[in-house]
Amino acid sequence: MSLLSVNNIEVIYNDVILVLKGMSLDVPEGKIVTLLGANGAGKTTTLKAISGLLKAEDGEVTDGNITFMGQEINKRDAEDIVKSGIFQVMEGRRIFKELTVTENLIVGGHTRKDRGNIKRDIDMVFSYFPRLKERFRQVAGYMSGGEQQMLAIGRALMAKPRLMLMDEPSLGLAPLLVKEIFEIIERINKEEKTTILLVEQNANLALRIADYGYIMESGKVMMDGDTTDLLNNPDVKEFYLGLSDVGQKKSYRDVKHYKRRKRWLS
Amino acid sequence: MDFLLQLLISGIVVGSIYALVALGFVLIYKATGVINFAQGEFLTVGAYVCLALVAQLQFPFWLAFLFTLVVAVLMGMLIERVALRPMIGEPIISIIMLTIGLSSVLKGGVMMIWGPNNRAYPQIFSQVPIHVGPVVISQIYLWSVGFAALFLLIFTLFFKFSSAGIAMRATADDQQAALSMGISVKKVFGMAWCIAALVSAVGGILVGNINGVNISLGFFGLKVFPAVILGGLDSIPGAIIGGLIIGMLEAIAAGYIDPLVGGGMKEVIPFMVLVVILMVKPYGFFGTEEIEKV
Incomplete structure (x- = not known):
C-alpha cells in the first residue's frame, strides 16, 4: 500500500481560483517520486495541499481526499500533519534568517517528543553537511544560497519525517552544487529510509534519482510512469x-x- | 558630580522599568506585527490589581505579586483569544485601531472598579536609604532595578535557549516557514500577548510602588515609544538599551534643564529624541531592516 495517496483533489484559492482540477498521485513507502511540470501547473499547490500550508494562504481542498498511512489528512492543521510525519522543504529555502544554524536545526525538531536526541541528530545533520558544522554559530541569513539549501534540508531531517516534500531544491544553485544536493537527497532516501516527493524544474536530474514520475499540466496529471520509461x-x-x-x-x-x-x- | 550620579541612578531605575515594558511591546510587534497601543493600560491594570490585593484583601506583597502575574497572563491570553485572533489576516491598520480601543476599554474598566483617585501602596519596602559612596539610594529603587533586571534576564535566556523561545523568534522571522515546521502560530501569538501583559504588570507594580497609582499610569506606557524607536522596533536588546537611555535622559533633563525653564522638560525630552531618531535613523540602533543577501 502506498504511504501517501492524493485522490482526485480540487483546490480553490480565495473561493474562486481553481488551481487543481482532479489531481491524483501515489507515493509508495521508501521511494523517491518526482512531480514535474511547467510553471503554474500546480506542483507547489499540490505539495501545500498535502502539508496543510494551503490554509494559511486562503486555499482550500474542496473535493477529493488525501490519505497518509491510511488516514485522511486533508482537513488537519499543518502542525498535526507535521506531527504525523510529513515535512515540507519549502521553495526558496525559507530558512530563519535571524537565527543561527544550530537554532534553525532546533526549530526543525520542534514537534519531536524525544527532546533528548536533538543533540545527536544535529550531529547527524552535520555529518550529511559538513559545511554547516563549520558555520554552526553563524546567523543563517548571511550564508550562501547553497548553504541555505543545505540548512533547509538539514532542518527537515531534524523532524525525522516519514515523508519529505521537497519543492525545487535546485532553485538558483550552481550546477555542481545541484548535483551535490541531489546526491544527498538520494542518500537521505537510502540511509534514513525517508520517502521523498520531489518537485523539480530540473527534469533531467530529478528523473535520474527518482523511481517514479508524474508530469502535471494545468492542475492535473497528464502522464506518469517509471522514470526509465519517462526518460525514454x-x-x-x-x-x-x-x-x-x-x-x-x-x-x-x-x-x-x-x-x-x-x-x-x- | 554627585548630583549627576544621583540623577543617573534614578534614571537607570526608571529606565529599567521602561526597558521591561518595552520588551513586551517589542515582543508583540516582532511576533505578530501589531503595534500595541494598549501596552500602557496593561501597566495600569497590573498596578491596580496588585494594589487591590495588598490594600483591600490584605495579601502579603509576595503573594499579591505572584497573583498579579497570573491575572496578567490570563488577561493577555483572553485579549489575544477574544480580540486579536479573529483579526488575523485583517489589514494592520484595523488591528492597530483595535488596540487603541482596547486601551480605552481597559482604562474605563479600571476607572469603573477603582475610581479616579490617586492611591498609594502601603509601605512595603523599608524606607531607610542606602548610602553607596556619596550617593543615596532608596531601597525601593534597588528593588525595582533588581526586579526589572531579573525579568529581563529571564526573558533573554528564554529567547536564547528554550525551545519555545526559539520557536517564537522563528515565527517572528518567517511565519509560513514556522508553520511548516509544525509550530502553532496561534500559540506563539497567544504567548507573545501573555508575556507582554506579564512584563507590563511587573512594570506597573514597580512604578506604583515608586510614584503611587492613578489612572494616568498609562502615560508611562506611552514613554515606551521613544525607547523602542531608539532601540529599534523589533530588537529585544534594543528595547532594553533604549529604555535605559530614555530613563537617564529624562532624569538628566529633570535635574539640569527643568530648573532653567521652569519644569516640563522631563516629559518632553523623550519625544524630542523620538523625532530626531526617526529623522536620522528610522530603524533605531538595533532594528533590522531585513537581512538581504545580494
Whole structure:
C-alpha cells in the first residue's frame, strides 16, 4: 500500500481560483517520486495541499481526499500533519534568517517528543553537511544560497519525517552544487529510509534519482510512469529534457512541431 | 558630580522599568506585527490589581505579586483569544485601531472598579536609604532595578535557549516557514500577548510602588515609544538599551534643564529624541531592516 495517496483533489484559492482540477498521485513507502511540470501547473499547490500550508494562504481542498498511512489528512492543521510525519522543504529555502544554524536545526525538531536526541541528530545533520558544522554559530541569513539549501534540508531531517516534500531544491544553485544536493537527497532516501516527493524544474536530474514520475499540466496529471520509461518517452525528451533525438540538439527549424506534438496538452 | 550620579541612578531605575515594558511591546510587534497601543493600560491594570490585593484583601506583597502575574497572563491570553485572533489576516491598520480601543476599554474598566483617585501602596519596602559612596539610594529603587533586571534576564535566556523561545523568534522571522515546521502560530501569538501583559504588570507594580497609582499610569506606557524607536522596533536588546537611555535622559533633563525653564522638560525630552531618531535613523540602533543577501 502506498504511504501517501492524493485522490482526485480540487483546490480553490480565495473561493474562486481553481488551481487543481482532479489531481491524483501515489507515493509508495521508501521511494523517491518526482512531480514535474511547467510553471503554474500546480506542483507547489499540490505539495501545500498535502502539508496543510494551503490554509494559511486562503486555499482550500474542496473535493477529493488525501490519505497518509491510511488516514485522511486533508482537513488537519499543518502542525498535526507535521506531527504525523510529513515535512515540507519549502521553495526558496525559507530558512530563519535571524537565527543561527544550530537554532534553525532546533526549530526543525520542534514537534519531536524525544527532546533528548536533538543533540545527536544535529550531529547527524552535520555529518550529511559538513559545511554547516563549520558555520554552526553563524546567523543563517548571511550564508550562501547553497548553504541555505543545505540548512533547509538539514532542518527537515531534524523532524525525522516519514515523508519529505521537497519543492525545487535546485532553485538558483550552481550546477555542481545541484548535483551535490541531489546526491544527498538520494542518500537521505537510502540511509534514513525517508520517502521523498520531489518537485523539480530540473527534469533531467530529478528523473535520474527518482523511481517514479508524474508530469502535471494545468492542475492535473497528464502522464506518469517509471522514470526509465519517462526518460525514454519522446514527448518527455522533447519538452522536458530538450532533446529531439537522443543526444541531438534541437534545431529551431523544428520548433513549429511544438503545438502538434505536445499531445497531452489539450 | 554627585548630583549627576544621583540623577543617573534614578534614571537607570526608571529606565529599567521602561526597558521591561518595552520588551513586551517589542515582543508583540516582532511576533505578530501589531503595534500595541494598549501596552500602557496593561501597566495600569497590573498596578491596580496588585494594589487591590495588598490594600483591600490584605495579601502579603509576595503573594499579591505572584497573583498579579497570573491575572496578567490570563488577561493577555483572553485579549489575544477574544480580540486579536479573529483579526488575523485583517489589514494592520484595523488591528492597530483595535488596540487603541482596547486601551480605552481597559482604562474605563479600571476607572469603573477603582475610581479616579490617586492611591498609594502601603509601605512595603523599608524606607531607610542606602548610602553607596556619596550617593543615596532608596531601597525601593534597588528593588525595582533588581526586579526589572531579573525579568529581563529571564526573558533573554528564554529567547536564547528554550525551545519555545526559539520557536517564537522563528515565527517572528518567517511565519509560513514556522508553520511548516509544525509550530502553532496561534500559540506563539497567544504567548507573545501573555508575556507582554506579564512584563507590563511587573512594570506597573514597580512604578506604583515608586510614584503611587492613578489612572494616568498609562502615560508611562506611552514613554515606551521613544525607547523602542531608539532601540529599534523589533530588537529585544534594543528595547532594553533604549529604555535605559530614555530613563537617564529624562532624569538628566529633570535635574539640569527643568530648573532653567521652569519644569516640563522631563516629559518632553523623550519625544524630542523620538523625532530626531526617526529623522536620522528610522530603524533605531538595533532594528533590522531585513537581512538581504545580494
